[in-house]
Amino acid sequence: MAKQNEGSKGDPLIIGVRPATQDTNLSRKKPKTRKALKDEAFSPNDDTPRPKDKPPGKDGLPPIELYYEPVRKKQREVRYTPFLLIRSAAGDIGSRPLPSGTVFWHSPDVWVRSSHGINQPVADEPNQMFCRVSNRGRMDAGWVHIRYWWANPSLAITEASANLVGTADTYLPAGQSRVVECPTPWVPVIENDGHECILAEAWCPSLDPLLAPLDPVIDRHAGQKNLHVMQVAGGEQLKFTVEVANIAPTTQPVLIHARWIGGKEALAAVTAGNIGLTNRELTAAANAVPVRLHLADEGIIQLMPQTTYARRLLALQTAGIGWNCRSTGGTEVEATLRGGEIRRLTIAAEVPQDFRTGSIFGYELTQRQGDFVTGGYTLYVLVVD
Template identity: 30%
Template sequence: MVDVPQDDPPPRPKTSDLPPWKVGKPKPGDPGEVPWFRGKIGDINRNGPTFGPRKDEYLPFLLVRAASADRGNRPFSGVFWESPDIFVAPNLDADSAPLMPPTTGGIAKANIANTLYAHVWNLGKAPAYRVRVEFYWFNPSLGITRADANLIGAAWVDLGNRFTIDSAWHEVHASYGRWLTRGSHAIVRCPETWIPRIENNGHECLVVRAFEPILDSVPVNQFSASADRHVAQRNISVVEAASPASIDLALNLGYADAPSEAEVEVEVEGPANMEWLQLYAGKRITDYRTPAAQVVAGLLPPTVVNARSITLEHVASECRPHLLKRRERFHRGCDPLRINFHATADLQKHEAHVLRIRQRVGSDVIGGYSVVLLK
């Protein structure tokens, strides 16, 4: 038995939209400056402290980005499943992999060794020590939750505050890990090798969580990159054209909080609208252009998870468009569901289709997955 000092948890600290030390503060040298300061101290003694926005307090502000311009504001309203901070190095064992990822656009390969990396940030005024960085894989999904999480490995890293900016990467060797740092941000290598399952063909979703257990923690069940800055997702499949580029993908829909109406849709976009392709190509301006030929892409009706997955690879190409829908609306009950996606396209050199699949419940996007067909 563990004795706790009280039955109820301690009250949450008071917060304000403005830093309390700035509210009503007289100008330096003003006769009212000292009385104002004494009044603030008295208020803290009587009522306890009031904290301003976290970024203005002496606290760490940890982040794994959802996009390059991400500064940690949540909920994140854009495409949150194409993180630029998660890297894969195929054909590399974690024990022999370098600290710097050899590529930023590597694609996972099934049934062989892959090494994962994460780029983690501290945008707070205080440094962060012993930050835990966790690496997970999930079956292809439009609804990532803890129930389906598969932990690959975890690493530890120290981060300076947001004012600590080094001019170049340098190695840190500590008793609890090794990493590359530039002060307020660092690249961390997962210490465990990941071997993707052959049945997923390397299309798994990857999730990274970065948190400091005391000063900047994350809830145990939190795996939503749109809701929490500590979490990042990389749900991307790249299909390089053979003749033609084609993919059949079974996507889990996760677990519903309550029975509800849901919608899954497919959106076709040009390569210029996908920032992550810059990492894949290794340069800011890519050579990919929107194909002249239309892509055949869409969804089959949802089924329960354990039902046999239906593929269209052996269906005549002229019949496929009649079997697919760009949008499926349905009622979600308690059973976990799966939806099958298919896409095929004839491509010329340097052409690419970007297909984004979203699941909505009400007006909220609760999950997404991106498929890139390119040549």
């Protein structure tokens, strides 16, 4: 029986057995049976000399001794490639797919700059879009192709609902990150008052290709930011509209959940560098502000890529459900939408009169179809004079 061991020089060895005698009748090409060896051991014509310190065994067979033979392992070819990443959140290392329920629409690597500051797009004027791409691989990315997109505020963004802004190319050495500006200015439409979603994709066509376009859940090459900061005076009503879409090709129930964001969570979020409210004096809202959700009864039908829904179902089997997928509390609305149907969802709330200037709070909207989250949108409200 063979057994693997380590030799003195680090080479793997095989321990085997061989007869101690030098019997020339033992042919390598045609080994004799155990019975034949036993018969020869008791044969009176056996003139093979036997070592005095190695007597025959109990069955009369020639004694055995160990021998070592190095085994040459086949060297596996090592192939290095780039590993491009647009993070979905701080601390993202590129593991995909993401568990269902993970907030993937707060990418810190995609942002816009306007005359009002960072991540505060202004309608009807040029805005600059930026994307930070990281190469976590061990090979330089000689050609990194980047695409910049915008979409209407939506809880489920696909290729069908996104609009291309521009493209860029860059070189990215291994182990480095680079911020690349879109060479084409983005002019948000007045219809939504600049409240848009921005996305970016970055991949190396030859060595690190794009796998799932505009889907950060499946592909680390895509990043998405669905976030907006509204300014509302105390005592006034806030109203915001987003789209709800059924990304499945068949009729499906869709659940929308609105979670209150207040206290330290909202304050820490809006003062982060990727939102752009660091130059203001802010305080957390003292009390929760109830929110009302109204979903339109009818919508439009848009042709959706069926691969998006199929990929999400497969990801649910692979990555499972995240810890925050099933939120508790808040406000919910549910409806059954036809395949590819898009409806308008209105978020409304009354800002208390006693909220002082600089108070901040928000709502996190998520859309679910079955056990997986299709997308979300985060709305922060800043109380002004």
